[in-house]
Amino acid sequence: MSTSILVTSASSYGSTQEVAEDIAATLRAQGVEVDLRPVREVKKLAGYSGIVLGAPLYMFHWHKDARHFLARFQRELMHGLPLAVFAGGPIEDTSEQWQDRRRDLDQELAKFPWLTPVAVQLIGGKFDPAKLRFPYSLLPALRKMPACDLRDWPAIRAWASALPEKFQPIVAH
Numbered sequence: 564m565s566t567s568i569l570v571t572s573a574s575s576y577g578s579t580q581e582v583a584e585d586i587a588a589t590l591r592a593q594g595v596e597v598d599l600r601p602v603r604e605v606k607k608l609a610g611y612s613g614i615v616l617g618a619p620l621y622m623f624h625w626h627k628d629a630r631h632f633l634a635r636f637q638r639e640l641m642h643g644l645p646l647a648v649f650a651g652g653p654i655e656d657t658s659e660q661w662q663d664r665r666r667d668l669d670q671e672l673a674k675f676p677w678l679t680p681v682a683v684q685l686i687g688g689k690f691d692p693a694k695l696r697f698p699y700s701l702l703p704a705l706r707k708m709p710a711c712d713l714r715d716w717p718a719i720r721a722w723a724s725a726l727p728e729k730f731q732p733i734v735a736h
């Protein structure tokens with residue numbers, strides 16, 4: 564049986580990709596075999612014993628590449644292949660923002676009622692108004708927001724370190 568884990572992510576500005584790279588490195592440091600690739604490059608899930616799927620929230624919705632990934636691989640993910648999910652993320656560090664963004668993520672995942680992730684983690688986002696691209700570069704409210712990086716690396720690594728145990732098949736007694 565394979566023990567390889569797929570860490571796959573969608574990312575528009577690169578910050579989620581960096582988190583995926585860090586999660587992959589954390590798992591490899593534990594001796595886990597890891598395949599790291601963007602969601603669009605994943606052609607099949609055969610051979611993996613667990614999947615880590617990460618993507619940012621944009622305008623209250625999870626990145627469309629992540630939603631397409633879930634739809635594409637529904638059959639495998641419904642039938643015993645464990646999936647852990649992470650999403651970035653808040654770019655204002657208030658408890659209200661964290662709660663509201665977590666609610667948004669839960670609503671997005673609820674669109675896949677067949678899905679039961681073994682772990683779901685909201686991580687902080689990274690934002691730089693100077694790097695906004697069209698059409699978001701036209702929105703004054705976004706342009707006025709301060710740059711930030713709310714990714715909490717120790718928390719991300721702690722979350723990643725706990726994943727191999729969650730990917731273990733459940734043994735019936």
Ligand SMILES: Cc1cc2nc3c(=O)[nH]c(=O)nc-3n(C[C@H](O)[C@H](O)[C@H](O)COP(=O)(O)O)c2cc1C
Binds near residue numbers: 624651689
């Ligand atoms: C135009 C825009 C819209 C965003 N909308 C949301 C949102 O609805 N909820 C949220 O939590 N974060 C939102 N964010 C923050 C992003 O999720 C955050 O910047 C994330 O780190 C971006 O990931 P990426 O660099 O992998 O693309 C938004 C950011 C931008 C630029």
